[in-house]
Amino acid sequence: MPVTAAAIKRREELVRRHVEAENAADYETALATFQHPRYEYVATDEVYDGADEVMAHWRELDRAFPDQQIEILALHSSDEAVLMEALARGTHTGPLRGLPPTGRRFEQRFLAIFIFEGDALVGERVYYDIATLLAQLGVCRSPTSLTGRLETAAAHPVTISRGLVRRVIGR
Amino acid sequence: MPPSAALRKKREEIVREHMDSENRHEFDATLETFAHPRYELIGTNEIYDGPEEVAAYFAQTRRAFPDQRNELLALHHADDAVLVEAVVRGTHEGPLRNLPPTGREFELPILAVFLFEGDGLVCERVYFDQTTLLRQLGIARDPLSLTGRVQTLVAHPWTIGRGVFRQLTGR
Numbered sequence: 001m002p003v004t005a006a007a008i009k010r011r012e013e014l015v016r017r018h019v020e021a022e023n024a025a026d027y028e029t030a031l032a033t034f035q036h037p038r039y040e041y042v043a044t045d046e047v048y049d050g051a052d053e054v055m056a057h058w059r060e061l062d063r064a065f066p067d068q069q070i071e072i073l074a075l076h077s078s079d080e081a082v083l084m085e086a087l088a089r090g091t092h093t094g095p096l097r098g099l100p101p102t103g104r105r106f107e108q109r110f111l112a113i114f115i116f117e118g119d120a121l122v123g124e125r126v127y128y129d130i131a132t133l134l135a136q137l138g139v140c141r142s143p144t145s146l147t148g149r150l151e152t153a154a155a156h157p158v159t160i161s162r163g164l165v166r167r168v169i170g171r
Numbered sequence: 172m173p174p175s176a177a178l179r180k181k182r183e184e185i186v187r188e189h190m191d192s193e194n195r196h197e198f199d200a201t202l203e204t205f206a207h208p209r210y211e212l213i214g215t216n217e218i219y220d221g222p223e224e225v226a227a228y229f230a231q232t233r234r235a236f237p238d239q240r241n242e243l244l245a246l247h248h249a250d251d252a253v254l255v256e257a258v259v260r261g262t263h264e265g266p267l268r269n270l271p272p273t274g275r276e277f278e279l280p281i282l283a284v285f286l287f288e289g290d291g292l293v294c295e296r297v298y299f300d301q302t303t304l305l306r307q308l309g310i311a312r313d314p315l316s317l318t319g320r321v322q323t324l325v326a327h328p329w330t331i332g333r334g335v336f337r338q339l340t341g342r
Contacts (some may be wrong), residue, residue, distance in 0.1 A: 002173065042280045043300035076249030076284070083247060083254050085284070086329050098320065100334030109213050111298045127282045127298040129214035131305070132315060138330040139323050159309040163271030
């Protein structure tokens with residue numbers, strides 16, 4: 001069922017408040033924008049469900065990238081969701097899952113789907129590219145660069161040499 | 172302004188024909204679904220603009236993944252765009268850039284923003300995770316796995332060493 005213009009306006013204001021609270025590291029306020037707190041990361045298949053898991057997830061990010069800021073590039077509202085194109089920036093000054101702080105800055109475009117039931121925010125599903133992030137932290141090489149190709153060949157010799165054989169024999 | 176029911180219907184037909192024609196490998200028909208052919212791949216920071224660049228991009232992906240097909244999971248109508256959550260599947264049977272064919276299958280979730288001006292499709296902007304693809308082709312490791320961590324350490328000793336130093340000295 002199509003939503004009204006007024007409902008879309010309320011949802012988009014909620015999304016902006018959610019992002020502003022995250023930028024201010026005010027996670028209690030960010031949490032309160034959810035009726036049901038939930039994050040889904042498509043790239044890593046990770047789900048954080050409920051207040052405790054979502055709060056722990058934010059704390060982990062805040063520790064790794066204390067200055068992280070999100071800039072909204074576009075909001076696309078549909079009947080069931082607000083889809084946000086955005087740019088995240090930050091500096092890696094704290095540990096991230098065993099990766100010590102590299103001190104590097106990153107800048108990354110991503111897309112977040114804020115899922116609504118009526119006026120209530122019930123989940124955020126995030127599409128982003130891990131390789132873009134890790135390359136900027138200095139721990140991943142572009143697979144098409146010369147050094148990236150050398151690393152690939154050195155780290156995956158069996159896969160690459162099988163591929164070369166397949167190419168030479170035409171199968 | 173939210174699109175009228177008639178405009179939604181027209182846009183949805185264009186998007187579905189775009190994706191179906193890709194599955195039928197009728198890329199001339201796919202090209203014709205654009206009023207202006209243009210791709211923006213956010214993960215890899217690539218832009219293909221105009222019929223020649225877009226046709227070359229189709230030829231490149233078909234050569235690498237001759238059986239590539241997509242499955243539409245969800246479709247969101249916004250004011251100026253139709254946003255599609257989909258899964259792309261295929262087998263890596265031809266060269267991809269400089270990567271020889273690995274023979275591996277992949278399954279990749281994507282989010283495609285189909286941008287419209289009125290009822291004319293003017294751009295497809297795609298969000299996806301390169302790491303998800305490269306891992307399934309056997310040329311990248313999960314950075315959180317033990318082998319992934321070892322590879323990161325061996326391939327980026329300087330970055331990791333400085334990070335460990337920063338963590339120990341507290342700056």
